[in-house]
Amino acid sequence: MDAELEFRVMGTTAHVLVVAAGADAARAGAARARDRLAELEARWSRFLPTSEVSVLNGAAGAPVVVSADTRMLVERAVEGWERTAGRFDPTVLDSLVALGYDRDYDAIDRDSPAPVTTIPAPGCAGIVVDRLAGAVRLPRGVHVDPGGIGKGLAADLVVEELLRSGVDGACVNVGGDLRVEGAPPGGAPAWVVDVEHPITGESVVHLQIAGGAVASTWRTRRVWGPDAERHHLVDPATGASARSGLAGTVVITARAWWAEVLAKAAFLHGPEAGAARLEDHGVSGYLIDDTGHVRAAGSVEAFAA
Amino acid sequence: MAEPSTPGEARRQGLRRTRWVAAGASVGAAVLLTGTIAVVNAAPSNANSSSETSSNTPTRESDDGSRSSDDDYGSARPYTPTQQTPTQQAPTFTPQPQTRTRGS
Numbered sequence: 001m002d003a004e005l006e007f008r009v010m011g012t013t014a015h016v017l018v019v020a021a022g023a024d025a026a027r028a029g030a031a032r033a034r035d036r037l038a039e040l041e042a043r044w045s046r047f048l049p050t051s052e053v054s055v056l057n058g059a060a061g062a063p064v065v066v067s068a069d070t071r072m073l074v075e076r077a078v079e080g081w082e083r084t085a086g087r088f089d090p091t092v093l094d095s096l097v098a099l100g101y102d103r104d105y106d107a108i109d110r111d112s113p114a115p116v117t118t119i120p121a122p123g124c125a126g127i128v129v130d131r132l133a134g135a136v137r138l139p140r141g142v143h144v145d146p147g148g149i150g151k152g153l154a155a156d157l158v159v160e161e162l163l164r165s166g167v168d169g170a171c172v173n174v175g176g177d178l179r180v181e182g183a184p185p186g187g188a189p190a191w192v193v194d195v196e197h198p199i200t201g202e203s204v205v206h207l208q209i210a211g212g213a214v215a216s217t218w219r220t221r222r223v224w225g226p227d228a229e230r231h232h233l234v235d236p237a238t239g240a241s242a243r244s245g246l247a248g249t250v251v252i253t254a255r256a257w258w259a260e261v262l263a264k265a266a267f268l269h270g271p272e273a274g275a276a277r278l279e280d281h282g283v284s285g286y287l288i289d290d291t292g293h294v295r296a297a298g299s300v301e302a303f304a305a
Numbered sequence: 306m307a308e309p310s311t312p313g314e315a316r317r318q319g320l321r322r323t324r325w326v327a328a329g330a331s332v333g334a335a336v337l338l339t340g341t342i343a344v345v346n347a348a349p350s351n352a353n354s355s356s357e358t359s360s361n362t363p364t365r366e367s368d369d370g371s372r373s374s375d376d377d378y379g380s381a382r383p384y385t386p387t388q389q390t391p392t393q394q395a396p397t398f399t400p401q402p403q404t405r406t407r408g409s
Contacts, residue, residue, distance in 0.1 A: 178404060258373075
């Protein structure tokens, strides 16, 4: 039996599908997923002053004891920064705030003037995770925005927890960062993910996946400014909204947090280098340029329906 | 390493990879951090260079399940139809989207 939920969390819409032996078990699994995502939002939202991420950002260089979830989030974010040579950078919070993304996206002042100067991201050097003490320390002046990697890691955590609890299959999609594992719903032989085009909104491809993750990053999402000139994909080197020749990227890999990291890094690289970097990492994906042209990278034909 | 000519280059040259294996002793408002630090100056020489670490690079050991493992950097598993004998009818599968990704 299948159960399905759609709800708002982490500033976006989440879609949860759970497959279990009975209807009650499927519904219970979906409800657990919803509650767990809400718990992670409470820990990771930069818009909630009581969240662990907000406390970290306000600690002015002091170590802060955090949950294992948050410790893992910071570790994954630093790994992503290391492995992409800083293209993915979670320390872009001050850059985003300077650009006007200083509150929940729905409440942003769309007509706010562009900043006179931008703020480059300081990078992750010096971020310390003390695993024995369960603490994290951000250097003074370093502030993190979990953003997409938080959504991806949340999808990973919740799917893995659902499967450990005994459900047969699960899909957790947090605003485009999704993970699927186990038995698909309705007796289908594969999970099928529709990938939308970031400019036209039409379907680019249906991906058939036995298990794994998909993340998509579009500059056409979360856009503001009098001329819609700002968006949330910040180049950490400049602190400005990135212009790379791409409208969006889609990455298919084993884990959603890693897919999100590579989607951001590939976006910053641009069409040619972005495709090459995805292939260097041994993953597949699509890069959609500013003209709407869709470029495949890696072995996407293995997934395309 | 060449002298940086742009703020972006300077920033990337300044990247430091810091890894702590800490033996912390207390929790609370002030946590005493002790341990060893390995700092590797492995920043790219300029912003356009490709110095990303490939997925084949060994990852840090996953000793408590918190750190990532090599599995994290693997590929998704594509759907592979079950092989059929010549006399068997292949199952019909019309892929209907179960979820969609539309950018984050």
